[in-house]
Structures are given as C-alpha cells and as structure tokens.
Amino acid sequence: MSRHAWRVLALAVAALTGLAISACGGGGGRDEGGAIGTGAPVKGKKGGTLKALYANDLEHIDPGEAFYQPDYMMVFAVHRPLYSFEPTNLEVASPDLAAAPPKLSDGGRTVTVKLKPGVRYGPPVNRTATSADVKYAIERAFTAAVPNGYAPTYFGIVEGAPEPGRKKSTDIKGIETPDEETIVFRLSESSGAFVKALSLPITAPVPEDYAKRYDAETPSQYATHQAATGPYMIEAGKDGRITYEIGKRMTLVRNPNWRAATDFRPAYVDRIELTMGNEDTTVAARQILRGKGLINGDFPPDPPVIKDAVRRRKSQITFAPLGNRYIGLNTKVKPLDDLNVRKAIIAASDRNALRLTRGGPIVGDLATHFLAPGQPGFAEAGGTKGPNLDFIQNPDGSMALAADYMKKAGYASGRYTGSETLTMVGDDSGVGARTAEVFQSQLQKLGFKVDFRQVPHDTMFSKFCNVPEARVAVCPNVGWLPDFADGQAWFDPTFSGESIVPENNSNWAQLDVPAINEAIDEAKKITGQAERDEAWGKIDRMVMAQAPAVPWIWDNQANIASSDVQGAIARWNGQWDLSFTSIK
Amino acid sequence: MTTAGVDARNEAAENLFATETIQSGAVTARTPLQLFWGRLRRDKISLCALGFLVVLALIAIFAPLIVHLVGVPGPNEPDKSTLDSFGLPTGPSGEHPFGVDGIGRDVFARTVYGARVSLEVAILATALSVGIGVIAGMFAGFYRGWVDTAISRGIDVLLAFPILLLAIGIASACSFGRGGSSGCLGGSVKPGLALVILVIAFVNWTYMARIVRGQVLSLREKEFVEAARSLGASKTRIIFREILPNLVAPIIVYTTLIIPQNILFEAALSFLGVGVQPPQASWGKMIADAQGSFDTAWWFMVFPGVALLLTVLAFNLIGDGLSDALDPRSDR
Numbered sequence: 022m023s024r025h026a027w028r029v030l031a032l033a034v035a036a037l038t039g040l041a042i043s044a045c046g047g048g049g050g051r052d053e054g055g056a057i058g059t060g061a062p063v064k065g066k067k068g069g070t071l072k073a074l075y076a077n078d079l080e081h082i083d084p085g086e087a088f089y090q091p092d093y094m095m096v097f098a099v100h101r102p103l104y105s106f107e108p109t110n111l112e113v114a115s116p117d118l119a120a121a122p123p124k125l126s127d128g129g130r131t132v133t134v135k136l137k138p139g140v141r142y143g144p145p146v147n148r149t150a151t152s153a154d155v156k157y158a159i160e161r162a163f164t165a166a167v168p169n170g171y172a173p174t175y176f177g178i179v180e181g182a183p184e185p186g187r188k189k190s191t192d193i194k195g196i197e198t199p200d201e202e203t204i205v206f207r208l209s210e211s212s213g214a215f216v217k218a219l220s221l222p223i224t225a226p227v228p229e230d231y232a233k234r235y236d237a238e239t240p241s242q243y244a245t246h247q248a249a250t251g252p253y254m255i256e257a258g259k260d261g262r263i264t265y266e267i268g269k270r271m272t273l274v275r276n277p278n279w280r281a282a283t284d285f286r287p288a289y290v291d292r293i294e295l296t297m298g299n300e301d302t303t304v305a306a307r308q309i310l311r312g313k314g315l316i317n318g319d320f321p322p323d324p325p326v327i328k329d330a331v332r333r334r335k336s337q338i339t340f341a342p343l344g345n346r347y348i349g350l351n352t353k354v355k356p357l358d359d360l361n362v363r364k365a366i367i368a369a370s371d372r373n374a375l376r377l378t379r380g381g382p383i384v385g386d387l388a389t390h391f392l393a394p395g396q397p398g399f400a401e402a403g404g405t406k407g408p409n410l411d412f413i414q415n416p417d418g419s420m421a422l423a424a425d426y427m428k429k430a431g432y433a434s435g436r437y438t439g440s441e442t443l444t445m446v447g448d449d450s451g452v453g454a455r456t457a458e459v460f461q462s463q464l465q466k467l468g469f470k471v472d473f474r475q476v477p478h479d480t481m482f483s484k485f486c487n488v489p490e491a492r493v494a495v496c497p498n499v500g501w502l503p504d505f506a507d508g509q510a511w512f513d514p515t516f517s518g519e520s521i522v523p524e525n526n527s528n529w530a531q532l533d534v535p536a537i538n539e540a541i542d543e544a545k546k547i548t549g550q551a552e553r554d555e556a557w558g559k560i561d562r563m564v565m566a567q568a569p570a571v572p573w574i575w576d577n578q579a580n581i582a583s584s585d586v587q588g589a590i591a592r593w594n595g596q597w598d599l600s601f602t603s604i605k
Numbered sequence: 606m607t608t609a610g611v612d613a614r615n616e617a618a619e620n621l622f623a624t625e626t627i628q629s630g631a632v633t634a635r636t637p638l639q640l641f642w643g644r645l646r647r648d649k650i651s652l653c654a655l656g657f658l659v660v661l662a663l664i665a666i667f668a669p670l671i672v673h674l675v676g677v678p679g680p681n682e683p684d685k686s687t688l689d690s691f692g693l694p695t696g697p698s699g700e701h702p703f704g705v706d707g708i709g710r711d712v713f714a715r716t717v718y719g720a721r722v723s724l725e726v727a728i729l730a731t732a733l734s735v736g737i738g739v740i741a742g743m744f745a746g747f748y749r750g751w752v753d754t755a756i757s758r759g760i761d762v763l764l765a766f767p768i769l770l771l772a773i774g775i776a777s778a779c780s781f782g783r784g785g786s787s788g789c790l791g792g793s794v795k796p797g798l799a800l801v802i803l804v805i806a807f808v809n810w811t812y813m814a815r816i817v818r819g820q821v822l823s824l825r826e827k828e829f830v831e832a833a834r835s836l837g838a839s840k841t842r843i844i845f846r847e848i849l850p851n852l853v854a855p856i857i858v859y860t861t862l863i864i865p866q867n868i869l870f871e872a873a874l875s876f877l878g879v880g881v882q883p884p885q886a887s888w889g890k891m892i893a894d895a896q897g898s899f900d901t902a903w904w905f906m907v908f909p910g911v912a913l914l915l916t917v918l919a920f921n922l923i924g925d926g927l928s929d930a931l932d933p934r935s936d937r
Contacts, residue, residue, distance in 0.1 A: 303897050325901040328691040374685040377692035378708060449878050451897070455708050458883050462683050473883055474796070 057331065058339035060580070060590030062108045062287075065603025070292040071586065073597070074299045074309060075318035078268050082255075083244035084222040085158060085167040090502065090596055091319035093222070095295065097591070098273060098286075098599040100225035101250040103134055103155065103204075106593040107285060108601050111395055111506050114220035115285055118150065118250065120202075123219065129211030129548045134219070136202040137283050143276040145261040146228050146248040152204040154226035160190040161232070162223050166241040170525075171504055174513065175218035180207045190236065213548045214509040221504060226250060252279045252288035252600055271295045273599070289603035302451075306581060310334055314604055315583045316597045322581050323452065324380040330581055331383060337584055340383065340577040343595035345393050346500035348460055348571040349486065349529030354494045355441050356430075362437070363568035364412045365426035369467050370460065371418035372573040378455040384579060387416050388572035390565045391501070391511060392558070397550065398508045401558025408562045413572075423467055436468030445495040446485040449475035457497040460571075464495070471495075487526050496529045500576070506593065508557020509545055516564045517541045530569030537563050644930040651926025654919040661916060665720040672718075677701060677711040680718040681884040684709045694902050704904035707894060715886035716908050722887040723916060726802060726871040727864045733806035734867075735860050738813025739852070743844055745814065746821025757818070760811040772804045772870075773879050797882045801874055805867050816859055817852060824848050854931040861924035865917040872913055888913040 079095060081087045087096040097105060104114035104123075116122060118140055124133040140150045159176055162169035165186045173185045180195030195207040208215060228248055235243040246261050248254075253273040255263040265271045273293040281288070295318060299305035306326040309315040322330065322338075330338035350357045350366060357363055372387045379385070389407025392399045407413055411422060424435030432438050443464060447457030454475060461471050476485065478498065486496040503510035514520050518533025519542075540563060544556035565572075578595040582588040582602075589601035635643075645651060664671060669679075677700070678684055687695050687705040696704040703712035745756040824830065825848065833847050872889030874880035881887040888909040895906035 323897055324692050325898055328689075328693060328901075331691075371685065374683065374709075377685050377688050379692065381688075381690045381692045383691065454883075459683050459708050461884060462681060465681075475878060475883065 055335050057335045058337065058582075058588070060108075060339035060341060060588060060592075062589035062598070062601040063587050063603075065287070065289045065587045065605070067289055067291070067603075069290045069604030070294060070314055071290045071599065071602060071604065072294045072296060072315050073318040073599070074305045074315060075295055075297040076299050076302050076305065076320040078297050079271070079295075079319075081244070082265070082271075083167060083241065083247065084225040085162045085169055085227065085241075086244070087222050088170045090594055093594050094318065094591075094596045094599060095271070095273070096222050096225075097251070097594075098253045098288075098293070099247070099249045099251045099255060099276075100222055101140065101150075101284070102220055102222050102224040103136075104220040104224075106220060106591065108589045108591045108598045111592045112397060114217070114505075117220075117284070118155070118224070118226060119219075123216055125216070125548070130208045132206040132208065132216060132219075134204050134206075136204065138202060139280065140250055140283050141278040141280075142226075142228060143249040143254040143278050144257070146231050147278060148228070149201075150226040150228070150250055151201040152198040153201070154228050155204050155224055156193070156196045156198055157190070157229040157232070158225060158227040159196060159223055160193050161227060161236055161241070163187050163193075164190050164236070164239075164241075166236050166239040167243075168240070169223060171218070171221065172223060175212075175214055175221070175504075176223070178208050178210055178212055178215065180209055211546055211548055213550075213553050214505075214507050214545065216548075217505045217507050217510075249276045250279075252276055252281075252284065252286050253293060268297050270297065286600035287603075288600050290599075293599055309581050309583055310337055312583050313585050316586055316588060316602065317581050318596075321579050326581070327380045327383065327579050334584070338579060338581050339588065339590055340579055341590045341592055341595045342385070342393065342395055342575065342577050343592070344500060344502035344576045344578070345388050345391055345572055346385075346498075346574045346576060347388070347391070348573065349496035349499050350568070350570055351492070351494045351496075351529070351531055352533075352567070352569055353489070353531045354444075354492055356437065356439055357443075357494055359430045360568060361426045361430035365423040365430065365467060366464065367568050367571050368412040368415070368426055369418050369420055369423035370463050370571045370573070371416075372571070373416050374459050374463075375456055375573045378459055379452050379574065380579070383577065385574040385577040388575045389413050390561050391515075391570075391572055392508065392561050393575040396503070396506050396508075396511070398511075398554040398557040398561065401554050402561035403558075408565050410565060412568065413565065418463065420466065427467065432468075434468075438468060442470040442472050443494040444492070445471050445473045445497060446481050446491075446493045447473065447475060447497045448478050448481060450477075453478060453498040460495070460497045486529050488524060489521060489526055489531055490523065499529050499570075501527075502595070508553065508560065509541075512557065512560050512564065513541055513545070516560075516569065532564065532567060532569040534563075534567055537567070641930050645926060648926045648930065650922055651930075654922035654926070657915065657919045658923065661720055661919075662724060664717055665724045668717045668721055672711075672714045675702065675713065677714050680710065680714040680886045682710065684711075693898070694905065696902070696904050703908045704902070706891070706905050707898060707902075710884075712891075712904060712908055715891060716888070716912050718886045719888045719891060719909055719912065720916075722798060722875075722881055722885065723868050723871065723913070725798065726805065727868050727920070730802045730805040730809070730867045730871070731860060731864050733802065734809040734863065735813055735856065736810075737806065738810035739817050739849075739856060741810065742814035742817025743821050743848065743852075746818040747825055747840070747844055747848065749822075753818070756814065760814055763808060763811050766808065768808045769873065769877075771808065772801075772874055773877060775800070775804055796879065798880075798885070801871050801880050804874070805870050809863060809867065809870075812863065813856070813859055816855060820852055820855060821848055824851055858924060858928040858931060861920060861927055865920040865924075868913070868917055868920070 079092055080089050081092050084096050084100045087093060101118045103117060103119040105117040106114050118136055120135045120137045136152055142148055142150060161167045162172040163183050163185050165188060176182055179193055181193045183191050197205040231248060232243045235241055235246050245263050254276040255265060256272040256274050257263045275291060302320045303323050303326060306322040309317055310330060350363050352358055376387060390402050392402045427435045445461060448454045461473050464471050481498060485491045485493045486499060501511060501515055514527045516528060516532045516537065518538045520528045521531055521533065540560050544560060547553045547556055580590060580597055585605045587603045587605050589598045591598035672679060687701065687709040694705045694707055701711050703716060706712055741756050745753040830843060830847055833843050871880055875887040875889035876893040881890055891909040892906050899906050
C-alpha cells in the first residue's frame with residue numbers, strides 16, 4: 022500500500038495548504054472617509070461609456086411589456102411615455118412626451134393630454150411621434166402578442182377597452198385623437214390611479230405603420246425592431262434589427278433624432294453597455310467597486326460587499342428607499358386559515374433576525390405595516406410606529422404573546438400541536454434562502470412542522486407562490502414594488518380578493534375579506550390626493566389587522582458604482598437612472 | 606519509502622516465524638481472519654484511519670451530547686447576536702469554536718451533526734448498493750445465459766446514464782409536486798436524505814455487480830463447486846454457501862472503496878441543492894452555503910471541508926490497507 026498511501030496523503034496536505042492560503046487572501050483597500058453617496062443627480066460632463074453589469078437577462082425589452090425594475094432602467098432611457106419621473110421625484114410625474122399635466126373634466130371621467138411637438142423617432146422610422154402612436158401603443162398591449170401585466174388593471178376603465186389577450190389589436194373607442202398632438206381618454210368611472218398610470222411605459226408611442234408587421238406575430242417581434250424616442254436607442258443593424266445578444270450584452274447609443282430641448286433628461290454618456298450573465302454577483306460587485314465606468318444592473322450587492330463599501334468606499338454606494346418585503350401566510354390553507362394562528366406567527370417572528378439576512382439596519386427599516394416610508398398614505402397608515410396592533414410591536418418577536426394567540430386558537434400548550442405540515446417554498450440561493458431558513462426556524466419554535474422546498478426565485482413565483490392551486494402555505498421571499506407611488510398600486514394586486522387569479526396571482530395570502538375588497542373598490546374612485554391617502558392608509562390598517570403576512574422590511578436598496586461614475590438614482594425605480602448618470 | 610523497508614522486514618520476520626513453526630513440529634493453524642488481522646495490525650496508516658473512523662462514528666452517535674458538553678447551541682438554532690450589524694457571521698471564538706454561519710448557526714454543531722449524514726449515507730447507501738450488486742452479480746455469473754444477458758445489459762444501460770444529471774433530475778422532479786403534495790409518485794418519494802440514498806444505491810450497485818459476476822464466472826467452474834453439485838446441493842445452496850464465502854475478500858475491499866465515493870456523491874448532491882433539505886446540516890450543503898462569503902468568512906467552508914476531506918481520506922486509506930491485508934500478493 023505504501024507508495025499509494027503517501028501519494029494520497031501528500032495530495033491532502035497540498036489541498037489543505039491551498040485552502041489556508043486562499044483563506045488568507047482578500048481584504049485590503051483604503052479608508053476613503055467622506056459620506057455615503059446620496060444618488061442625487063449632479064451636473065456632469067458629456068461623453069464616455071457607462072457599463073452596467075446584470076446577473077440575468079432583461080425580462081422584457083418591449084415598452085408594452087416592460088414591468089420589472091431592470092426592464093425600466095433600460096426602457097426609460099430609450100422610450101418616452103406621456104409622463105415620467107425625474108430621479109428625485111417619487112410622487113408627481115413630469116410631462117415627458119406630453120407638453121403639460123393632464124386636464125381632467127367631466128368629473129374626472131375625461132382626461133385630455135397635449136403632446137409636445139417635434140419629438141421624433143430614431144432610425145429607421147425617423148418621423149414625429151403622434152397621438153395616434155400613443156393610442157396604438159395602448160391598444161396593442163391588450164393583445165396576446167404583447168402580454169402586458171397591468172393594462173387591464175389601469176386601462177380597463179377606458180371606455181371600450183377589450184379583455185386582455187386579444188388576437189388582434191382592436192380600436193378602443195374611449196381613446197380619441199382629435200389631432201396629432203392631442204389624446205383624450207374617456208373613462209367609465211373616475212379613477213385616481215389612471216392619471217398616475219400615464220407614467221407607465223405602455224404610453225410610450227409605437228408607430229403603427231412600422232410596428233404592425235412585427236405585432237402580427239405572436240409574440241410580437243417589435244421588441245427586436247423597436248423605434249426609440251428617448252435619448253438613447255438600442256444599437257441596430259442596417260435592417261433595423263437590434264444587436265442584442267440574449268444573455269450576453271446590449272448596447273445603447275445616442276438617438277440621432279433626439280432633441281435635448283424637448284426633454285428633461287440630460288443624457289450625459291455617449292454609450293451604455295449592458296452586460297448580462299454575471300451570475301457570481303459577489304465577483305461582479307467587486308469588479309464594479311474596483312473598476313472603471315461600471316454600475317450594478319439587476320442585482321443588489323451582497324452583505325459582505327455592502328459592509329466593505331460602507332467602510333472603505335462610502336461615495337461608491339448609495340441607498341434608495343423603495344418597496345417592502347413580507348412573508349405571505351396563505352389564509353386559505355389549514356391551520357393558517359385561523360386568524361389567531363397567523364397573529365401568533367407574526368408575534369413570534371423576529372424581524373431583526375430576518376433583516377440581518379439581507380445586511381442589517383443599513384438595508385432598510387423594520388416594517389410594521391405595508392405602505393413604505395415616503396409613499397402617499399404612509400403617515401395615515403401609522404407611520405414608522407405602525408398600527409396599534411400588539412402582534413407587530415416587538416421587533417425581536419415575543420414568544421409569550423405568540424403563545425397567548427396560539428391558546429386563543431385552541432392549542433392549550435401555546436404551541437402548534439395539530440397534524441398539518443406547513444409547505445413553504447422559497448429561494449434556493451443567496452440572501453433569499455437565508456431569510457427563508459431563519460423564518461423556518463422561527464416557525465419551528467412555535468411547534469410547526471415545515472416542509473421547506475427550495476427552488477430558483479422565478480420558479481418560486483411561476484410554479485408555486487403565484488399559483489393558488491399549488492396551495493403553498495408560506496411564501497417567505499415575496500414583497501411589493503408598486504407600479505407607481507399610489508395606494509392602489511400597493512393594495513389592489515396584493516390583498517384584494519378580486520385580484521386572485523389562477524396564474525400569476527400576486528395576492529399571495531389569498532386574502533379575500535369582503536370589507537377590504539369593498540374599501541379598495543371605493544378608494545380607487547377617489548381623485549383628491551388627501552382623501553386618497555386617508556383611504557389607502559385605512560386599508561393598510563384593515564389588511565394588517567387580518568395578519569395575512571409578516572411585513573419585515575421597508576427596503577433601502579443598495580446600489581454601487583465605480584469611483585469614476587457620478588451616479589444618479591431614480592428614486593421611483595430604486596436603481597440607477599441611465600439618463601442622469603455621468604462619467605467624471 | 607521507510608514503510609517499504611518496514612514491510613520487507615516484516616515479511617522476512619513472518620517467513621522466519623513460519624520456518625520456525627515447521628521446524629518445531631508443533632503446527633498451529635491460523636485462520637484466514639488471524640492472518641488478515643496480523644497483516645493489518647502492522648499497517649500503521651490503516652490503523653490510524655480506522656481509529657479516526659471509530660472516533661467519527663462516536664461523534665456522530667453522540668452528536669447531541671457532544672454539542673451539549675461543548676456548550677454551543679444546537680445545529681439548527683440561528684442566533685442573531687452572533688452576527689455583526691451587517692448580518693455577517695463572526696469567526697471562531699470561545700463560545701463558538703468553529704465560528705457561526707451566515708444566519709448565526711454554530712458551525713461546530715453543524716459539522717458534528719453533518720457527520721451523521723455522511724455516515725448514514727456511507728452505511729445505508731453502500732449497504733444497499735453492495736446488497737443489490739452482489740446478488741445481481743452472483744445470479745448473472747452463476748446462471749449465465751439469458752439471466753446474464755438481461756442483468757449485464759441492464760448494467761450497461763445504467764452505466765450510460767450521466768449519474769449526476771439523473772440524480773438532479775429525479776430530485777428536482779420530486780420537489781415540484783402540485784396541489785400541496787410534496788414529492789413524486791404520489792408523495793412517496795420526497796427530496797431529502799432518503800432520496801439521496803436511493804439515488805446513490807440505484808446507480809452504484811452496477812460496479813459491484815460487474816466485479817462479482819467476473820469472480821463467479823471463474824469460481825463456478827472450480828472443483829469444490831462441482832463436488833457440491835455432484836453431491837446434489839441445490840443451486841441456492843451452491844450460490845450462497847459455496848460461492849459467496851469465497852467472494853468476501855473482493856466485496857470487502859470494493860465496499861470500502863465505494864464508501865468514500867458515496868460520501869462525496871452525497872456532498873455533491875447537497876452542494877447542488879438536491880441533497881438533504883434545510884435546515885438539516887450536511888458537509889456538502891455547508892460548503893455550498895459558504896461559497897458566496899469565502900473571502901470574508903473562511904471558517905464556514907474550511908471546517909466542513911476538512912471534515913469531508915479527512916473522512917474520505919480515512920475510508921480510502923482503510924480500503925487500501927484492507928485490500929493489502931486480504932490479498933498481499935496482489936500487485937498494486
């Protein structure tokens with residue numbers, strides 16, 4: 022045996038040494054001093070190339086389909102909806118393709134928008150965008166070729182709006198275009214959210230004459246032949262087809278037909294390169310911090326990187342408050358159908374421990390209800406302190422209170438002693454997996470048996486949490502980022518019983534309480550801002566009293582940039598604003 | 606080098622001893638077991654490995670007691686006070702000798718409990734694959750004909766599967782149950798340790814079967830088998846009473862070589878997320894969890910990594926030692 026054994030031993034020693042050496046690497050860097058970046062837009066110089074690193078591909082690039090944060094980051098540099106948000110403004114959108122704020126008449130049921138003259142498409146279309154193009158953009162979003170997630174939610178009240186998923190785009194009678202620069206929306210009822218929804222990319226013009234042949238296919242091929250109205254356009258070949266290598270890269274170049282005088286975007290850099298497939302986000306984040314001209318695209322930096330940046334590279338990291346995270350408790354599944362059991366679970370949950378899985382206090386405030394700070398209705402919902410409910414008061418959780426609620430639910434020992442096993446489906450990697458494991462241990466402390474299934478994040482949604490039929494009891498990795506800052510965008514999709522759908526359901530708690538459904542329906546119709554805030558704040562309290570979820574953090578989204586990047590954060594999107602970021 | 610010298614000297618001593626016994630005329634018969642033990646005893650490296658495995662087995666059996674005596678929290682109890690204000694784990698200290706992991710669980714406790722998973726897989730998966738392999742191999746070799754063809758072709762088909770992909774496929778298929786049911790085949794197969802053991806047994810019996818079949822093919826022609834047959838012994842008796850005892854040496858040797866392979870296979874599956882399910886601790890899973898933070902929290906990967914390395918090494922060394930001790934003539 023001798024020689025063989027020694028060889029094995031030698032290999033083992035070598036492996037151990039290698040391990041020890043690599044363990045000692047890392048570290049270094051200097052203390053920069055200064056303050057954490059604010060992400061406020063600063064006047065910069067023109068020129069240069071900005072590079073954004075993405076872990077995954079963009080979900081959608083068609084303005085009619087774009088829905089997620091990373092989509093928006095790109096789409097709002099390439100397309101101009103009627104209204105859009107300036108980086109620091111979260112509540113009121115500025116006229117973009119529109120010339121002025123919308124005019125409401127007829128008790129809020131008629132909305133008239135005037136367009137700016139002289140906003141032109143980039144090549145190959147090269148003509149002025151008209152009101153008819155906006156009308157077509159909305160009509161196509163109701164077809165199966167352009168699956169849009171929110172068209173029926175906000176534009177379904179336009180008179181003559183069809184059911185979504187049509188084979189061909191149909192003329193919506195309630196959208197009128199008396200001339201090329203005027204568009205009039207006729208609504209079946211007044212709506213406070215409609216005006217705000219005009220800032221969604223669905224209102225970015227699409228030239229019907231050019232787009233029609235691409236939209237004739239299902240799914241539409243317009244995404245790969247799109248015509249830009251914004252300061253940038255996706256680099257395209259001679260045939261108008263964009264040069265976008267899925268999973269690899271996309272390049273934005275200046276739109277030659279864009280005129281700075283018509284736009285509030287300064288558009289400093291000449292070229293923006295989006296690189297996808299940076300799946301090792303720790304490596305990508307370190308590249309950004311140490312490299313040149315780089316920003317993060319779709320991934321937040323991991324806790325070690327945040328710590329490193331906050332200590333040594335303060336000016337290269339910035340935090341943007343946006344959205345919330347909660348743990349959905351399925352109110353249709355035993356034993357969570359019992360309100361007292363849900364209250365006990367919330368009372369037992371240690372939100373401080375949950376927050377540490379994402380990076381501690383710097384990545385957000387502990388949530389006491391749903392509406393996030395800075396959002397309209399936040400103060401009315403109870404502010405930072407939250408509603409006066411004992412089960413959400415203790416940030417570290419209270420096992421004594423939890424036991425009380427379990428007793429009220431009929432479990433004399435104060436712990437769960439029933440036969441049901443809770444099915445929990447969560448992330449299989451990253452910070453999400455850690456959050457889920459911590460929550461699993463908290464459920465187990467209360468006596469629950471937990472069947473925790475780990476799957477990729479998108480599978481968690483598409484196969485489990487978004488599918489009521491899957492009967493998942495606990496969804497630990499959900500949260501909400503509203504389409505725009507408004508209570509309706511927060512609560513209608515997430516806690517209205519009328520929003521429960523067989524696929525793509527986002528009412529993860531499957532909460533269906535008639536009083537709440539009615540309150541939501543009533544609040545939708547309110548157009549005055551103060552009354553609206555009051556109504557949605559009250560709905561937040563009503564929902565929280567039902568204990569359908571454990572809200573645990575109001576996100577403070579971390580973004581990082583190289584030292585030569587003068588970055589600006591789009592507060593409404595929680596990510597870098599490509600049109601306001603410059604190279605020093 | 607030195608061991609080679611020692612071996613040679615031992616060999617010489619043995620010969621001398623053998624001659625002496627013959628000269629003295631008092632022939633003491635030594636059973637094969639005594640011979641085997643005598644040879645193994647002189648192999649210091651194998652004995653060290655064996656000692657290590659005995660200690661490991663004790664650690665696994667008494668894991669709760671050890672964790673209690675050392676005074677650390679249990680393996681599945683996250684403690685947020687062990688994390689800094691950025692949620693990053695703290696390193697080895699008096700309270701947590703191996704440090705804590707990403708959510709504040711004690712790495713020492715998890716490493717100790719991880720030994721249970723590794724040894725369970727080592728014992729159960731190996732026993733299953735050896736059991737199936739030996740029986741299939743004996744039948745194929747003894748009956749030949751269509752039985753041999755069926756079994757051998759079956760083995761060929763199994764060997765053609767990309768094993769890791771198959772395991773990942775089965776495990777993920779079993780985690781996508783709908784309608785509240787978890788697992789596949791009506792909830793009877795659930796992702797977790799049991800599934801891992803089944804998958805490993807399913808793919809690993811083939812090696813054993815091939816080796817046993819080859820041995821049986823030659824053994825069945827030996828005189829003692831013919832003698833038994835002519836005395837009217839039944840086929841079952843011939844297979845299990847005449848042939849099987851002669852297979853013990855190769856079976857033991859290959860078993861000890863399959864064990865480390867199985868432990869690594871479990872670690873690989875858990876590393877890929879289809880092995881043991883959270884919060885259960887397994888060395889492979891711990892290493893996977895540590896991936897993202899290795900440069901800031903080395904303890905989180907090093908301790909389970911070293912445990913895995915030493916265990917696999919110990920089994921390999923034992924296997925080596927056993928094969929030498931059972932069959933010293935074999936030229937390795």
